[in-house]
Amino acid sequence: MPPPHRVPTTTLIIFGVLNLPLSMLMSPTAAILPNFYLEYSAVTLSGLATATLVARLFDGMTDPLIGFLSDRTGRRKPWIIAGAALIAASAWSLYNPATSSGLGYFMACYLVVTLGWTLIEIPHSAMAAELSADYQERSRVVLWRQLLGFFGGLLFMAAPLILAGGGTAFTPGVMRGIAIFIVLSLPLGVGLMCWRVPEPRRRQRTRQARPGDLWLAITQTPPFRYFLLTQILFGLATGAVSSLFVIYASRYLGLGEKIPHLAMPMTLAMALGMPVWLQVMKRVDKHRAWAVAGLGMIATLCLVPFIAPGRGALQPMVAIMTSFGFFLGLSSIALPSLLADIVDYDVWRNRKERAAIFFAFQALVTKLNQGVGGAIALFLPTLFGFSGKGEPSASAILGLKIAFVAWPVFLLAPMVVLAWRYPLDRRRHGILARRLAGRA
Numbered sequence: 447m448p449p450p451h452r453v454p455t456t457t458l459i460i461f462g463v464l465n466l467p468l469s470m471l472m473s474p475t476a477a478i479l480p481n482f483y484l485e486y487s488a489v490t491l492s493g494l495a496t497a498t499l500v501a502r503l504f505d506g507m508t509d510p511l512i513g514f515l516s517d518r519t520g521r522r523k524p525w526i527i528a529g530a531a532l533i534a535a536s537a538w539s540l541y542n543p544a545t546s547s548g549l550g551y552f553m554a555c556y557l558v559v560t561l562g563w564t565l566i567e568i569p570h571s572a573m574a575a576e577l578s579a580d581y582q583e584r585s586r587v588v589l590w591r592q593l594l595g596f597f598g599g600l601l602f603m604a605a606p607l608i609l610a611g612g613g614t615a616f617t618p619g620v621m622r623g624i625a626i627f628i629v630l631s632l633p634l635g636v637g638l639m640c641w642r643v644p645e646p647r648r649r650q651r652t653r654q655a656r657p658g659d660l661w662l663a664i665t666q667t668p669p670f671r672y673f674l675l676t677q678i679l680f681g682l683a684t685g686a687v688s689s690l691f692v693i694y695a696s697r698y699l700g701l702g703e704k705i706p707h708l709a710m711p712m713t714l715a716m717a718l719g720m721p722v723w724l725q726v727m728k729r730v731d732k733h734r735a736w737a738v739a740g741l742g743m744i745a746t747l748c749l750v751p752f753i754a755p756g757r758g759a760l761q762p763m764v765a766i767m768t769s770f771g772f773f774l775g776l777s778s779i780a781l782p783s784l785l786a787d788i789v790d791y792d793v794w795r796n797r798k799e800r801a802a803i804f805f806a807f808q809a810l811v812t813k814l815n816q817g818v819g820g821a822i823a824l825f826l827p828t829l830f831g832f833s834g835k836g837e838p839s840a841s842a843i844l845g846l847k848i849a850f851v852a853w854p855v856f857l858l859a860p861m862v863v864l865a866w867r868y869p870l871d872r873r874r875h876g877i878l879a880r881r882l883a884g885r886a
Contacts, residue, residue: 453577453587460642461577462591464530464566464635467628469598471537471563478602478705479540480824481692482616483552486545491833493549495824498689501556502817505810508561510660513568513806517655517799522569523640529565530636534629536562541625542618560813566636568809572801575786576646579882581875582728584783589724592778596717603709614706655800663803666796669870670788670804674811676868677781679861680740681815682822683854684774687747689820690850691767697838698846699759707760712767716775723776732780733868740862742773743854750851781808784868787875794878794885823849
C-alpha cells in the first residue's frame, strides 16, 4: 500500500502533460530564438537585448497581478485556460517572422506569448505545490511536471531532424512546424488536465488575498527573501549561459550546423538526471543538493575556454554541456519543491494561502534573470567589439568568453554558499507540517 500522501502517477502525468508544449515556448526559445532572428529577420543583437529586457519589465507588472488574482479567486484552471487561448493565437507569429521583421514585430509577439505563458505557468505551479503537503512527495510531483517539460525541450531540439529530413538547422520551415505543434497540442493538454485533475482544496481556514499581500508576502516571510536572493544569483548565471550558448558555439567554435547535436544531449541529461537527483534528495536535503549542483556547474563551465574552435570542438563541447545539463536539471526539481515548503511556512505563520503569489514572484525573478542576465551577457561582448556579424576579432572572442564563462562562475560562487545554508530544511519543515496538521 502506498502512503496516504502519495499522488497517483497517472494524475501527475495528466497534470504535467501541458508542460510539454509549454516548454517549447520558453526554455528552447531563449537559446534558439535570438540566433534565429539574427539570421532570418532584420533584428540586430542590440535589438534582441532591448526586447528581452523590455519583456522582463513587462513581466514585472503582469506576474504579481496574475498571482494575486489566482489567489484572490482561489481558482487555478480559468487562468490556465485563458493563457492557452492567448498562446494558441500568437505562437505562430513569433515563430514565423518575415525577413523584414524588425524590433517592433519581435517585441510585440514576444510580449503576447510571454503573457500567455505567465497565465499558465503561475497557477499551474501553485496547483503543483497544493497537490501534496509532504516534503519528499513534492519533489516527485515536480519531477513528473518537469520531465514532461524536458521531453518537450528535447522534441524542440530534435525538430530539425524530424521536420527537415535529417537536417540540423532551425530554418523558417522547421520553426513553422514547431509553432503548429504548440498551437494544436497546448489546448488539448490543458483540456485533459482540467477534465481529470480537480482543483486542490484549501488545507486551512485562511484569510482572502488582498492587494497588500503582494508586498506582505515578501516582508512577512524571511525564508522567501533568502530563497529569492539565492535564486537571483543562480538565475543570472544560467540566464547568461542560455543566452550565449548558441552564439558561442556557432560564432566562435564554428559549430553552427551542430547546435542540435549539442543541445539534445544537454536536454536529455537534464531529463534523465532528474530521477537520479530525486533519489539523492531522499537522503540529502534539497538545498544541499542544490549547492552541490552549483559546484558541478562551476566546474564544467571552467573547462569551456580550453576548447579550440573547429570540427574537433564538437565532442568536448558535447561532453561539457551534457555535464552542465545534468547539474542544471536538479534546480528544476529542487526550486519549486523548496518554494512549496515556504508556502507551508506562510500558512502556518501568517494564516494566508498565497501560493500563486509566491510562484508569481519566483516566475518574475526567473524571467528577470533570463532577461537581465541575458541582456548583460549579450552586452558584455559588445564592449570588446563583438557584433555577431562577420569574423570576430581576438578582443571580441575574449569578451565572449568572459560573458559565457567568467560572469556565470562569478555569480554561482556565492549562490553555492547561500544554498548550503538555506534555513528551511527537512527537519524544520517536518515541525511545520505537524503543527499545520494539528491546527487543521
